[in-house]
Structures are given as C-alpha cells and as structure tokens.
Amino acid sequence: MNIYKLLPFVPVMCALSACSVEDPYESGPTQAQEQEQQRQQEQTQQDQKRGLNLQLQGSGDAALSDVSVEALGNQYRTDEQGQLTLTDLNTGMLTLTLSKPGYQRAVVTVNSRDYQDNPLAVQLKRLSATSSELMFGGDTMFGRRYMDPSLTTMGNLLPDVEEAMIRPGNAASSAIALTQFVKPITASADFASVNLESPVLAAPTTVHPSKEFAFFSLPDTLQGLTEIGIDYVALGNNHVFDYQQKGLEDTLKYVEQAGFSHSGAGNNTAEAYAPRLVEVGNTTLGLVSATSITGDDHLVTYIATADKGGAADLTDSTALRAAVEQARDNSDYAIVQLHGGDEYSYAPTRYIDNRFEFVSRREPDLMIAHHPHVAQGFALYNGVPALLGLGNFVFEQNRHETLLGVAVSVTIDPTQTPKTQSARAYPVYLEDYQPKLVGGFLSDYLIRRLAEFSGPEIAIVPGPGFGDVYFHQAPAPQEIDTVTLTLPSGEHIIDLREYAPSHAFVSKISSTGQPEMTLGRDLMWFGDFEDWDNDNETNEVTRWEHESDDITPCLTGAMRGLQGMCLSRTQFNNRPLRMPFKQTLRTMPITPAESTLQAYSELSLFGYAKGDNAGDVSAELTIVTAEDNLEFSSEEVSLIKPGSYDWKTFRHDISLPDDSQTLGSEQLPARAVKLAFKQAPPEKGEATLMLDQLALISWQKPLSLNNGLWQAERMHGMDFIAVQTSNSVTLTLHFSAYN
Incomplete structure (x- = not known):
C-alpha cells in the first residue's frame, strides 16, 4: 500500500532571476560549456594535418627538378616538373630551405594552409662558378638578461639563476637551443658574420669602473654561433672593452679558440685596425670593423691607442682610411663594418651618414652599420652598397622597437661588375629574447618599412619571409x-590593411575635395594576435599578458586572419578582466630630422571589437618617458559601451605632452605609452568580448594633394590614413605591389 503524505502549501515570493531553476534540457549551454566547445573546436583545428604544394622554377619560369628541400629536419626533392607536395604538416609557420648546385639558395617561411590549393612558386636564380653567398647578422651577445632576467647591467659576479635561459652549467646547450630557429639562413652560407657586442669571459673580475651598461658572455655560449655556421665576428664596438684589458685579452683568446676570424679590436691601435683576410672559396674577403662610440666621456675609453687595447676608432679618419685601403688592395671583396649612430631610430644619423660617405670614397665593396638596435634600410654611397643598420640578431633588450632585426644575405662575384650581385633581407624576431624567422604580415611589415627608409635608388621586393634587395636595375611596383x-x-x-595584402602599399590617392590627410604607422605590430614565427609552438600570443583562463586566443570567428583574442566574464565575478601589452610602446624619432631628439607626438589607439553581452570595454593608458618609465599621466578611457554588437571599430586619440614638460634629473620628455585593455563584468549573465587587429597608430606623414592627387615616392610601411573633412568627399585609393 502506497502512502502519500500531503504537505501544506506555503507560498514563496521571490525574484525571477534569483529563484528560477533552469531545466538543462530547455536552457542553452552555459558559458563553461561554450568555452569547452570552443576549446575542442580550436584543438581540432590545431590538430588538423595540412599539405603544402611547391613549384620550383629556374630562369624563364622553367620547371626546376631535383631541388633539395629541407623542412623540419627532413630532406625532400622536387620531381621532373619541379613540384613537391609535403603532407601531414601541423598548422603554423614553416621554414623551408631550397637549394640546388649552381643556383642561389632560398629560405622561405610560410604557413602551410596558404598553399594547400595554390602552389608556392619559388624561383631560384642561376649562379656563376665564382660567386659566393655572404650572410650578415646584427648585434649579438649571450649575457645579462640571458643569465639573470632582472639585470640591466653586469658586474664582477657570475650569475647562476634557476629560471635563466643560460646558466654556467648549461651554457653551450642553452646557446645552441637559443639560436636554432635562425640556423636555416646562416648554416648553408659560404660565409657568415655577426657583430659580437660582448666580451667573452669565464670569470668576470675587471668590469669598467664608470660605464652605465656592461655585459659579458660565457666562452661556451660561442657554440651557439659555431653551431649555426658563423665564421667571423666584428669586434669594433662600444662593448668589447667592458671588462678592460683583461676582458679584451680573454675575448680574443676565446674567440680564436672557437675558430672565428675577427677584426676591429686589439691590444693596440695597429692590431685593432688591421683588416682580417678570409678565404671563401676562390675569393679573398678583407674585413674592417670600427666604432664611433669612443667612451671619451670616461676616464677609461673604449678605443685602442698605441699602448692600450680596445676597439678601432671610426672617428680617426687617417687610420680608418689606411685600414680600408689596405683591405681593398689586398682582397677581392672589401667589407667595412661601422658601429655608431643614435640608438632606436629608423635611419642613420648625420654623423654615420658622413662616415658612410667618407668610407665609400675609399672604394670598398660593401658597408654595414651596427649599434642602433633597430633595423634600418639600404643605400648606395658613391656606388658602394650599404646595409644601414641590421638591428639585433641575438640580444636581450626588452624594448619593443628592438624586437625586429634583419639578417642580410649578399651574393657576390668579384669577377663581375658590379661585384655585389644581389641581396636578400630576412626579418628576425626576438621572441622573449630568442631569435626566430618570420613570415606573413610581420615579415612584410618590416620589409616595407626598410624600403621606406632606404635610398631612392633601392627597391626591396617582399617575398615569403624575406625581401629581395635591388641595388641596381631596381624593378618598379605595379598597381594591383x-x-x-x-x-x-x-x-x-x-585601415588600409582591410583593402590590400600585407606586401602591398597605398601608392596613390585621389580626392574630390580638399580633406586633411595624414599617414600613420602602427607601433604595436602584434595587435593581430597571429603567430608569425617559425618555432615549434602554434597559436602563440606572447606579447600580451593573458595568464587568466578567461583571456585566450580564439581560433574561430576572428575579424581577419586565423585568430583573435577572447575575453570572457560573468556577473558573478565582479573584477574586470585586464589584458596588458607587455612592452612599453615608444614613439619614434622624426625621420628625417636634424636630431633624433625630435619625435612624433600624435597617436591613436585603434582596433576592432565584437561583443556578446559584453561589459564596458576600456583601456588603461599611461604616458611615460622613453627611459626609466617616469610617469606623466595615467587614465582609464571608455572605448565601447556594454552590449551585444558585431565587429566594429573603436578609436581613442592621444597627444603626448610637449617637450617643455619633462621629468627626472635628466629632464626627460614624454615619449611612450603603456596600455592595457579591460572588460568590466556584465550586469547579468555571461559576457564575451573578441578583440582583433589592434594598433597604436603614430601619425607621421601629412599628405599634400596636388590637383586632388597624392602619389607615394616609394614603398612604405604606413597602414592607416587619418582623414578630416568639412564636407563629404570621395577618395580613390590605389594599391601597388611588386610582381
């Protein structure tokens, strides 16, 4: 017998939102379920294997068979039609080395998904039997933050920090791991060089008594260079004497023990200026290295004298002339590496420009500059090719503008005119201090900027992970x-990125009216949240702080490209989500200008957002000095009100204080912005915000219309136009690119 007990009815009054009980079969998925579904979808996409189709061509677009293709440590060869299909490739960037005897080597960095349907066509140029490939990398060292992330300078202590990238007990293996991703461009070259901007010491004891920044590298770290095929190190720089005479003697000893040729420093003036002659096949190279950073403001200078060691002095015109002429007269191809100029600028200073001019009149065959830590362009001085600045190659600066350097391959033939046959620029990205090759937008961005700040006779044609540099017979871009x-x-x-591929540029603008227009350059580079480098990781977003599980790359639904950034919040978590950009974003010196002290001051924070019940979107903006991060102001600005919306733009304009306002004992002006994006919790429910294609735009080039028309003089790296008009106007944008 079933007994049912009747309970008295007790009415309960409650708010619907507080007391409702959801039926899991009737309600939609929770935010956690949606996030899990998205993670599964993204993981499936990431795990998908892809193929890549290659088409190798020789002169006249003829198929090139039996080309060796190296990828992921494996060797392949093209068939009789010059074709090759690589299968079972993970998503992400891939570096391929393509070589065939008698042809110019090519190293390309691409995403395999871009060439599943249409093949990647690569043309290899014929080489003469007397040609050689020379590779040049920029500023290189293995000390300071590699050994202790907290250091800004080094002293007489040997760091041994648990979380460091390099420790005394694993210096060799760590250095080899550090340089592994740039090995494809250096290992197969006939000759490879870097600017070794560091003493090499086993035990530091004699640090410079008054130098602000000093550092050293351990002897075993040189294996990070021998492993990738470096043959020569330039020592004519302002750090070779950081540990004075004892440090210089150790450096020379360890460099020679590692098997490197070198020049630019010695125990006296004669040794420092002496050109190094190096045999590369049937060609003799003559190598000179010198610095204009002499340390004259210190009691202990950095340069060599008759009875003191140090670097060769670039400012001593008499000694420099003799060294260059000696290298020229005793070699088939003379190379002069100049170290100097102002740091962190797009173009050489007037003084280094003067030194280029002076050296070129001595008729060397190639000139290369170091020291600014920012990649610069290319030029001809009296017919002599010049690499104006390579930036960093293996370096651990935490300044954002130093993260993109360039390594340059130069093909020479001393029996031909001109001796410098061709050059190829490879962008190098220092991701958390580790050098890597890049492709896609990040490569094209740097190549276009290098072209913009190159000489008028130079053309640079973007390719997959490189740019071909033309010193002679430069091609012309075509409207596309x-x-x-x-x-x-x-x-x-x-936003010009919306209308043209990243290797193209706006070359002409016509207007029906007279609007005020200014071209702008993105200082951020990493607001697209894409992973452009060739390491073993995929879908990295390393320039943004996103340790929270509520801030993740979203691999589906991006505004452009493969991924954006997703920020998720619920009403029950009342703390705003905060996503800072890791580096301070510094405005750059006005170029060209009389002084690098002048800088661009008008900026705009710009980007795209998509919201699903999103909370208030804001940005924290802090204006600081370029050095020491001294703070002028800090504010939180609202960008988008709460709600649901499809992709739309946001904008906030920033004007840096004028230079009459300064901070600190050195009277530093405002030169930089620190920023973080925030999403507030929603009033109720679950909130999702997607961000993509963010930029901090520096407004740099006002445009002047001539009869309603503006034309670019050359390729450039500007991706934005600010337009101000009192009437409706129609603009026609013309985009050009190289075939």
Missing part, C-alpha cells in the same frame, strides 16, 4: 587594385 570610399564630413581613420 583600387578602392573608392565616400566619407561624410568629420574625422575618420582608414
């Missing part, structure tokens, strides 16, 4: 597309 936009009165930002 036009876009017509009608804008109402007011202020607008045109």
